[in-house]
Amino acid sequence: MSGRPPTDPAGAPHAAVRLAGVDMVFTTQDGARMAALEDINLSIAPGEFVSLIGPSGCGKSTLLRIVGDLIRPTAGTVEVNGKPAHRARLGREYGMVFQAPVLFDWRTVEANVRLPLELLGMNRRQREQRVHAMLDLVELGAFLRHYPHQLSGGMQQRVAIARALALEPALLLMDEPFGALDEMTRERLNAEVLRIWEQTRTTVLFVTHSIPEAVFLSSRVVVMSPRPGRLTKVIDIDLAQPRNEQTRESERYFELVTEVRESLRGRRGTATDDRLAAGEGSQQRLRAEGSIG
Amino acid sequence: MTAVALPRARVAGRLAESARRYLPPLIVFVGVIVAWELATSGPGRRVFPPPSAILNAAIDNTDMLRRATQATFFEAIGGLAIGTSAGLLVAFSSARWASARDILLPVAIASSAIPIIAIAPILNNWFGVLNPLSKMMMAALLVFFPMVVNVTRGLLEVKPASLELMRSYAAGEIDVLRKVRIPNMLPFFFTALKVGTTLSFIGALVGEYFGGTSDVLGRVVLQSMSSGRFSLAWAGILVGAIAAIAAYAAVSIVERVALPWHSSLHSD
Numbered sequence: 001m002s003g004r005p006p007t008d009p010a011g012a013p014h015a016a017v018r019l020a021g022v023d024m025v026f027t028t029q030d031g032a033r034m035a036a037l038e039d040i041n042l043s044i045a046p047g048e049f050v051s052l053i054g055p056s057g058c059g060k061s062t063l064l065r066i067v068g069d070l071i072r073p074t075a076g077t078v079e080v081n082g083k084p085a086h087r088a089r090l091g092r093e094y095g096m097v098f099q100a101p102v103l104f105d106w107r108t109v110e111a112n113v114r115l116p117l118e119l120l121g122m123n124r125r126q127r128e129q130r131v132h133a134m135l136d137l138v139e140l141g142a143f144l145r146h147y148p149h150q151l152s153g154g155m156q157q158r159v160a161i162a163r164a165l166a167l168e169p170a171l172l173l174m175d176e177p178f179g180a181l182d183e184m185t186r187e188r189l190n191a192e193v194l195r196i197w198e199q200t201r202t203t204v205l206f207v208t209h210s211i212p213e214a215v216f217l218s219s220r221v222v223v224m225s226p227r228p229g230r231l232t233k234v235i236d237i238d239l240a241q242p243r244n245e246q247t248r249e250s251e252r253y254f255e256l257v258t259e260v261r262e263s264l265r266g267r268r269g270t271a272t273d274d275r276l277a278a279g280e281g282s283q284q285r286l287r288a289e290g291s292i293g
Numbered sequence: 294m295t296a297v298a299l300p301r302a303r304v305a306g307r308l309a310e311s312a313r314r315y316l317p318p319l320i321v322f323v324g325v326i327v328a329w330e331l332a333t334s335g336p337g338r339r340v341f342p343p344p345s346a347i348l349n350a351a352i353d354n355t356d357m358l359r360r361a362t363q364a365t366f367f368e369a370i371g372g373l374a375i376g377t378s379a380g381l382l383v384a385f386s387s388a389r390w391a392s393a394r395d396i397l398l399p400v401a402i403a404s405s406a407i408p409i410i411a412i413a414p415i416l417n418n419w420f421g422v423l424n425p426l427s428k429m430m431m432a433a434l435l436v437f438f439p440m441v442v443n444v445t446r447g448l449l450e451v452k453p454a455s456l457e458l459m460r461s462y463a464a465g466e467i468d469v470l471r472k473v474r475i476p477n478m479l480p481f482f483f484t485a486l487k488v489g490t491t492l493s494f495i496g497a498l499v500g501e502y503f504g505g506t507s508d509v510l511g512r513v514v515l516q517s518m519s520s521g522r523f524s525l526a527w528a529g530i531l532v533g534a535i536a537a538i539a540a541y542a543a544v545s546i547v548e549r550v551a552l553p554w555h556s557s558l559h560s561d
Contacts, residue, residue, distance in 0.1 A: 068461055089463055096461040102454045106476040106554045115472065119462050147554045 014082030016171055016203035017044040022076030035228035036062050049204045051214035054224030060207045061175050068096055068173050081170055094171040095164030099179055101156035103148040110144040113163045134162040154185040174206045215256045223263040233263040342524040350524035362532050365510040368425050368497040372432020373489055380440025388448035405438035413503040422504045432496030436489035443485035447478030480555050483548040490544050494537040
């Protein structure tokens with residue numbers, strides 16, 4: 001599998017993310033072993049927007065952290081931009097947005113966004129330019145000197161997005177970034193993320209437990225089973241781009257939402273029969289592995 | 294209401310806010326002084342002198358009190374510096390190496406359990422009863438423990454998510470220290486420094502009670518008492534308190550300037 005030639009139709013040399021045979025087993029304090037992820041195979045083409053969706057505890061956040069090399073998997077290979085995830089992290093090749101904004105209280109909005117640029121050792125003038133560009137991108141240009149506690153939750157998360165984009169990474173990892181926000185704010189930020197995605201053409205891997213969010217945002221939705229997490233289905237979202245409020249009211253949108261919902265319930269295999277669901281899962285995995293972009 | 298509100302309304306609001314905060318304690322303070330003056334204007338005023346008598350004693354002995362205050366202030370601040378430096382050293386080592394934590398923290402806790410009164414004569418003996426260093430060491434001993442505990446906590450109690458974020462940026466240990474741990478620790482440090490400022494005056498005065506040069510506040514108070522000049526003794530106590538409050542206020546101002554995010558986060 002590792003010798004497989006690049007098959008991306010756009011001619012890009014590498015998949016943005018490639019997971020092959022990834023297992024994750026946690027060992028609890030009393031020595032018990034708990035399988036969190038089992039045989040994960042997934043390829044994401046550059047520029048794709050892929051959502052991971054699944055019941056809570058299915059290991060979707062764990063999978064995102066494995067891609068970001070914040071956790072090492074027990075088995076399998078993880079490649080980001082054609083290199084091992086570890087090297088991609090050391091090369092600062094991805095940006096991460098967490099569930100909480102994780103802003104530093106002691107830094108202004110501007111200084112928070114500047115943090116990765118400082119770590120990179122970028123010079124002051126370039127830094128200022130980049131910080132302003134990123135804050136304009138998330139429409140917070142007027143809040144440079146504010147401290148995080150002076151902003152609403154939604155604004156704080158936009159600062160976190162600006163910070164994640166500051167290094168202009170090829171890959172953006174988002175871990176339920178809008179999970180703590182109210183529905184109105186979430187929908188507004190969904191539209192904003194799509195706009196940013198279109199502007200920057202960055203690849204996005206997005207973890208969520210909201211079906212409408214996953215369908216609205218993604219080019220593909222990857223459905224995961226309850227623990228141990230497996231990829232049970234990959235659904236192509238063929239809604240036209242750019243997406244907007246009308247998208248949310250289109251018939252195709254509702255069909256896809258229903259399709260994702262049914263996959264989550266495991267309707268087509270009976271919900272109670274785990275083995276059948278797993279069997280269908282491995283077929284889908286093959287398809288997921290084969291189709292890039 | 295964030296910082297974009299109308300400036301004039303904000304200034305007025307600030308004034309009203311300040312008045313609401315400072316007026317009640319001021320009224321209580323003035324009330325106590327007046328009550329004290331009235332209560333002590335009868336017989337027995339020699340042992341428990343009224344504020345006016347204390348003020349007169351202070352004015353009559355300005356020179357002597359100024360010299361004594363300077364000397365005690367020097368001892369207290371010197372002790373604060375020594376205790377703070379030692380505390381920072383131990384805290385940073387403890388935060389960095391678990392083995393250092395296992396060795397140093399018990400020592401720090403033991404240091405806080407030492408009865409300070411009992412050790413004062415010993416410190417006078419060790420560092421020279423006439424040497425201000427012996428008083429500084431008393432003050433340093435009191436300052437040391439809160440500094441160790443607070444700064445260690447500030448360095449270690451960092452949100453796990455912050456560390457994960459730094460890891461995602463492949464930040465090294467020095468970067469994590471400079472950009473996460475130290476800024477996170479600063480409010481804890483200032484808390485310890487403010488507590489330490491008042492403690493350092495107590496330490497210096499206790500050291501002075503157990504002997505030393507005569508031109509220090511502790512000796513002034515003690516000698517005035519034994520010679521029956523109670524007003525002067527009270528004047529000594531008063532200027533000592535004023536010096537300690539001034540040092541505390543100075544630290545508070547530095548804190549507000551150094552940590553603008555923190556004061557605005559915790560004052561409203």
